[in-house]
Structures are given as C-alpha cells and as structure tokens.
Amino acid sequence: xxxxxxxxxxxxxxxxxxxxxxxxxxxxxxxxxxxxxxxxxxxxxxxxxxxxxxxxxxxxxxxxxxxxxxxxxxxxxxxxxxxxxxxxxxxxxxxxxxxxxxxxxxxxxxxxxxxxxxxxxxxxxxxxxxxxxxxxxxxxxxxxxxxxxxxxxxxxxxxxxxxxxxxxxxxxxxxxxxxxxxxxxxxxxxxxxxxxxxxxxxxxxxxxxxxxxxxxxxxxxxxxxxxxxxxxxxxxxxxxxxxxxxxxxxxxxxxxxxxxxxxxxxxxxxxxxxxxxxxxxxxxxxxxxxxxxxxxxxxxxxxxxxxxxxxxxxxxxxxxxxx
Amino acid sequence: xxxxxxxxxxxxxxxxxxxxxxxxxxxxxxxxxxxxxxxxxxxxxxxxxxxxxxxxxxxxxxxxxxxxxxxxxxxxxxxxxxxxxxxxxxxxxxxxxxxxxxxxxxxxxxxxxxxxxxxxxxxxxxxxxxxxxxxxxxxxxxxxxxxxxxxxxxxxxxxxxxxxxxxxxxxxxxxxxxxxxxxxxxxxxxxxxxxxxxxxxxxxxxxxxxxxxxxxxxxxxxxxxxxxxxxxxxxxxxxxxxxxx
Numbered sequence: 001x002x003x004x005x006x007x008x009x010x011x012x013x014x015x016x017x018x019x020x021x022x023x024x025x026x027x028x029x030x031x032x033x034x035x036x037x038x039x040x041x042x043x044x045x046x047x048x049x050x051x052x053x054x055x056x057x058x059x060x061x062x063x064x065x066x067x068x069x070x071x072x073x074x075x076x077x078x079x080x081x082x083x084x085x086x087x088x089x090x091x092x093x094x095x096x097x098x099x100x101x102x103x104x105x106x107x108x109x110x111x112x113x114x115x116x117x118x119x120x121x122x123x124x125x126x127x128x129x130x131x132x133x134x135x136x137x138x139x140x141x142x143x144x145x146x147x148x149x150x151x152x153x154x155x156x157x158x159x160x161x162x163x164x165x166x167x168x169x170x171x172x173x174x175x176x177x178x179x180x181x182x183x184x185x186x187x188x189x190x191x192x193x194x195x196x197x198x199x200x201x202x203x204x205x206x207x208x209x210x211x212x213x214x215x216x217x218x219x220x221x222x223x224x225x226x227x228x229x230x231x232x233x234x235x236x237x238x239x240x241x242x243x244x245x246x247x248x249x250x251x252x253x254x255x256x257x258x259x260x261x262x263x264x265x266x267x268x269x270x271x272x273x274x275x276x277x278x279x280x281x282x283x284x285x286x287x288x289x290x291x292x293x294x295x296x297x298x299x300x301x302x303x304x305x306x307x308x309x310x311x312x313x314x315x316x317x318x319x320x321x322x323x
Numbered sequence: 324x325x326x327x328x329x330x331x332x333x334x335x336x337x338x339x340x341x342x343x344x345x346x347x348x349x350x351x352x353x354x355x356x357x358x359x360x361x362x363x364x365x366x367x368x369x370x371x372x373x374x375x376x377x378x379x380x381x382x383x384x385x386x387x388x389x390x391x392x393x394x395x396x397x398x399x400x401x402x403x404x405x406x407x408x409x410x411x412x413x414x415x416x417x418x419x420x421x422x423x424x425x426x427x428x429x430x431x432x433x434x435x436x437x438x439x440x441x442x443x444x445x446x447x448x449x450x451x452x453x454x455x456x457x458x459x460x461x462x463x464x465x466x467x468x469x470x471x472x473x474x475x476x477x478x479x480x481x482x483x484x485x486x487x488x489x490x491x492x493x494x495x496x497x498x499x500x501x502x503x504x505x506x507x508x509x510x511x512x513x514x515x516x517x518x519x520x521x522x523x524x525x526x527x528x529x530x531x532x533x534x535x536x537x538x539x540x541x542x543x544x545x546x547x548x549x550x551x552x553x554x555x556x557x558x559x560x561x562x563x564x565x566x567x568x
Contacts, residue, residue: 054410056567078413088404092340104332105412107325149408 005030005157005188006051011060013046013212020046022212023060028157028190028205033183035203036192039309043212044192045085048161051190052082065156078106081150085161087142091135095126095145098134099152106153113152120148124178140171147175157188164198176202200224200299208306216306223302232295233267233275234260238288241265247285248278258304266295268305329414330422337426341396347430351388355380355438362502373446378528379501380438382521385460386467386492389431393424393471394484401566402481410566420559424468431464448532455531455540462547463524469554470520476561495521500529505537520550 006028013021021043028034036044049055051062053073062069064076089098096117103113121127124144129137137145143163150158163179164172179202183189193199199206200220207217216223237244244265245257256268267273275292282289295301303309341347358380359373400406409419439456442448474487497503498512499521508516516522523543526536536543 052411054407054567056563074413074415076413077411082411084404084407086404088407090336090340090405091403093336101332101336102408105329105408105414107328107413109328 003030004028005065006034006190007061007063008047008051009061011047011050011062012058013043013050013055014058019212021050021057024209024212024214025060026207026214026217028188030156030188031183031186032205033179033189033191033203035199035206036190036209037194037196037199037206037303038192038209038307039194041211042209044194044209045161046212047209048082048159048190048192052080052159053077078153079156081153081155081158083147083150083158083160083163085165087139087146089134089142089146089149092133094131094133095121095137096130098145099149102149103152108153116152120151124148125174140167140174143167143171143175144178147178151182151187155187157190158182159190161192162194163191164193164195196298196300196303206299208303210307210309216302220299223299226302231269231271231273232301233273233278234291234293234295235265235267235278235282235289236291237265237282238290240287243285244282244287247281247287251281252278256305264291268301326414326418329412330418330425333409333419333422334425334429337396337423338429342392342426342430347392351384351430351434351437354387354434355384355441358383359438359441373442374448374532376502377438377442377532378525381435381460381528382463382499382501382525383496384434384438385431385463386495386521388434389427389464389467390471390474390488390492391485392430393427393468394474394478394488395481396427397423397472397475398478398481398484401475401479406566416559416562416567420472420555420562424465424472427468427471428461428464431467432460435460435464450534452531452534455527459524459527459531459547462551463521463528466520466524466547466551466554469551469558472558473554473561476558476565495519498522499525500537501525520547520554523547523550 004027008027009025011021011024012019024043024047026034036047038044046055050057051064053069053076056070065079067073067076069076090101093101099117099120100110100113103116108116118127118130121130124147126141126145126148129141134142134145147160147163160179164175167175176198179189179191189202191199191203203220205217205219206223207214209215235244241259241263245259248255248265248267249257254269255273258266258268260266267278279289279292359376362376397406400409409423410416412419414422439448470491471488474484474491478484478487498508498516499519500516501521505513505516505522523538523546526538527540527543527547529536530540
C-alpha cells in the first residue's frame with residue numbers, strides 16, 4: 001500500500017446502548033479504491049459519516065490526508081467529496097445551479113466554478129438537462145449529478161455510500177466506468193456497498209464489516225485466491241432442495257451446503273469435489289438431479305465463508321434501512 | 324475569501340429559493356395590514372393612534388416572519404438531507420449558522436419596513452428617531468431568527484417547527500407589550516415579559532416613534548444583544564449535539 005491518505009484507529013460509535021461501530025481500524029492508500037462491504041445495519045454509513053465529519057465518534061482516531069479529527073476537520077472537508085446514499089441536491093434548482101452552488105460552498109470563485117460545472121455536466125452526459133430542475137431528473141440522472149457535485153472542488157478522496165443502489169443497469173454501468181476513470185486520474189475512492197459484484201469489479205482492497213466490526217480486510221486478489229483453493233458445485237434438483245441438502249449433509253459432513261438465489265444447491269469444499277458419489281447418494285435418496293456444474297469461485301463465496309451471511313440476505317435487506 | 328464566497332452563496336440561495344418567493348412577499352404585506360385593520364375595526368370608527376400601533380405591528384411582523392421561515396427552511400432541508408451538503412462544507416458550524424440566519428434576518432428587516440411605508444401615508448413620522456429604529460429592528464430580527472434557529476434544532480418535522488414556533492410566538496404577542504402595555508399585565512405574569520427579548524426591542528421602538536417607553540433604553544440596549552448572543556450560543560450547542568452526534 002502507498003502512503004495512507006486515510007488512517008482510522010479503533011473507531012467506535014455508540015447510540016445509547018446500541019454499538020453501531022465497534023473498534024474499526026484500517027488504512028487507505030493514495031490512489032486506492034477501498035471497498036467497505038457488509039449488510040444493512042453493519043455500520044457502513046455510520047463509518048462514512050464519521051470519516052466525513054457528519055458524526056462525532058464515541059472513540060478512536062481519524063486522520064484524513066494527515067489532518068487529525070476533530071481539530072482539523074474543516075480543513076480535511078475541503079479535500080474530500082461525499083456522495084451520500086440518497087441524492088440530496090436542491091430539487092428546485094437546476095443541475096448547473098446545483099453544481100455552482102456546491103462549488104461556492106468550497107469557496108470557488110465564479111470564474112472557476114461555472115466552467116467546472118459545465119465540464120462535469122459534459123463528463124456525466126448531463127449537459128442537455130443542465131438547465132432542468134433537479135427534481136425533474138430521473139433517478140440515474142440524480143445519482144450522476146450527485147457524484148458530479150461531490151467532484152466539483154476536485155477532491156483527493158471521494159466517499160461513496162451505496163452509489164448504484166436503486167438505479168437502472170445502464171446508469172449503474174456508467175457510474176462504475178466513471179469511478180474507474182476518476183481513480184485512473186488519481187482520486188482515492190472509499191466505497192460502501194452491499195453489491196458484492198460491484199466491490200469485486202471496482203475495488204483494490206475490501207473490508208468485510210458485520211455488526212460494527214471488520215471481520216476481514218485484504219486485497220481483492222488475496223481474497224479471490226483464497227476462494228480458488230476451494231471447489232464449488234451447483235446442483236439443480238427436482239425441487240426437493242430440503243431433502244437433497246439433508247441427504248448430502250448427512251453423508252458428506254465436510255461439504256458446506258447452501259442455497260443460491262436461483263434455487264439451486266451450492267456445494268463448497270476445501271478439496272476437490274467428486275461428482276459421482278454425490279449424484280449416487282441423491283439417486284439413492286430419490287432426489288433427481290437435472291444439472292450439475294462447477295461454480296466459478298467469487299468474492300461472494302469468500303464473503304459467505306468469512307461472515308456467514310448469504311449474499312441474498314444482504315440483497316433482501318436492501319431498502320430496510322441504512323448500514 | 325473562501326468563507327465569504329460560501330457565506331454569500333448560502334445567503335443568496337436562501338433568499339432566492341425561500342424568502343423572495345411571491346407567497347412570502349405577499350405575507351410580508353398582508354400580515355401588518357391585517358393587524359392594523361383588526362385594530363381599526365375594533366376601534367369602531369373612533370380615531371386610532373396609528374403611531375401607537377406601529378412599534379407593535381413592526382415587532383410582530385419581524386417576529387412572525389423570521390421565526391417561522393427559518394425554522395421551516397432548516398427543517399425542510401434536514402428532511403430532504405440537502406442540509407448535509409452544508410454540514411460537509413469546509414466552513415465550520417458557526418459560519419454556516421450565521422449564513423443560514425442572515426437570510427431570515429434580512430427578510431425580517433424588510434418585513435419591518437412594510438408597516439413603516441404604510442403608516443407614512445397616514446401619519447406624520449417626522450419626529451421619529453431613525454437612528455434607534457434601524458438597530459432596534461436589526462436586533463429584534465436577530466433575536467427572533469435565533470429563536471427560530473433554536474426551534475429548528477429542536478424539531479425534526481416541518482409541522483413540528485410550525486407548532487413549536489407558535490408555542491413561543493403567541494404568548495410573546497401578549498407578554499412583550501406589543502399591544503397591551505406592560506403596566507397593565509398582572510404582577511404575577513410581568514416577570515415573564517422581562518425574560519423575552521421582544522419586550523426590549525418593542526420598548527426601543529416605542530422610544531423611537533413615540534418618544535416614551537416603559538424601560539430605560541440603556542437597559543434595552545444591553546439586554547437585547549445579550550439575549551441575541553445567548554440564543555445563538557444555545558442553538559449552536561444544541562446543533563452540535565443533535566446534528567453532529
């Protein structure tokens with residue numbers, strides 16, 4: 001890791017008796033895309049709010065670009081951009097006006113902020129709707145303008161809280177591409193998400209956070225290499241999944257058995273899985289197998305193994321609250 | 324310089340988006356006219372002392388204009404989370420709050436001018452001490468605005484801001500000597516008048532327009548800025564507790 005632009009030690013946040021963040025420590029290097037991955041209520045948003053100055057931590061130390069909180073918080077805020085989990089620009093103002101207003105909040109004079117606003121509207125394909133009120137934008141357009149607003153003052157670190165949640169596939173793809181471009185330009189990105197595929201596609205390093213604690217932190221390559229050591233198999237059964245899982249669980253206790261979102265059984269083992277004994281056991285138990293194929297190891301497998309939380313649980317939790 | 328740009332941007336945005344909207348401008352005109360008309364009807368055709376009414380109507384226009392607008396706009400922005408943008412700006416909470424309240428203060432001062440303009444067509448205002456009127460109005464606007472800020476910090480919904488504002492405002496109309504002389508208040512209630520900043524602002528206006536008030540102007544000039552500073556400090560302390568908790 002290059003020199004740390006973000007240094008967090010023992011960050012803790014209590015809301016009364018509720019511990020939202022519990023002794024979280026990590027460092028983010030310059031130019032990194034750092035992913036914070038966890039289910040809703042895990043403490044992702046609270047952590048991001050503490051790092052951006054919206055929440056006063058109960059304990060711990062935060063340093064952004066060498067500027068220690070809380071003493072230098074305002075100074076640090078001048079170097080960071082924040083994209084909250086909801087697009088929160090001013091509905092009655094147009095896109096151009098919103099960007100100019102945000103630029104003025106960072107002290108940019110008119111001769112600088114207006115060309116910069118136009119540049120960002122172009123970059124985010126919003127130039128044609130730049131004079132339309134923000135309230136009239138589509139969800140994807142709102143998201144893009146919110147990211148543009150966070151970049152208006154050319155921040156060194158960009159914090160994004162669930163940037164693609166609730167928007168259409170095309171806009172999400174465009175946002176991911178833009179984030180990649182920004183990172184190539186040298187912007188350090190801190191990303192919270194509960195989309196595992198998004199973290200896998202974008203991030204250099206990833207931290208898994210569950211119940212306010214970081215349970216694993218590593219480079220994407222290391223995490224995937226860990227998954228490569230195991231073997232996974234997908235079995236499509238005749239619908240009797242419970243019985244199939246029970247039969248295999250009793251006969252092969254070393255194999256982890258889970259259901260995937262498509263309704264198949266996902267079998268994972270530390271050693272190579274042999275197909276024939278599995279099929280034989282299911283056949284003996286009267287369970288028909290329609291399809292069996294090797295599953296590509298993914299970050300999702302690592303996440304499930306490390307946290308014990310199924311990816312579908314994270315997706316189901318989406319919309320039930322913030323993390 | 325950067326802080327000045329941010330300050331001006333917040334002030335200009337609030338004036339444009341909230342305070343100078345047609346419904347607010349018409350409110351600023353209708354409110355003092357309605358109150359004056361009410362007193363006119365109550366007098367049943369007897370000659371009415373417009374000059375005697377003017378300080379009360381002015382003070383009330385400022386009080387109602389500033390408290391409700393600020394409390395509602397901040398609560399509205401908090402609800403839509405656009406207020407977070409301001410909290411994330413590198414300007415510090417004190418400057419942010421001054422910028423947010425400056426719009427309301429300006430709106431309050433402009434509101435106070437409406438009764439003066441209307442009264443100038445009906446009575447001779449040549450004996451008025453204008454050097455007292457302007458700072459007195461400014462301090463009434465500031466203390467009322469900071470009361471609105473105190474309310475905004477204490478509530479989370481727009482309707483709560485409205486009802487909580489009225490909890491303070493309507494008693495103030497009767498306790499601060501706006502239309503009912505302080506001397507006519509029951510002795511038990513009177514101490515309450517002296518813990519309300521509007522009492523001192525209204526009394527200064529009575530000195531300026533009528534040449535006579537109940538209190539020594541020196542006392543009012545001390546108490547009014549004191550209340551203003553106290554309300555601002557309390558609001559900032561509460562804002563730190565509830566917005567950056």
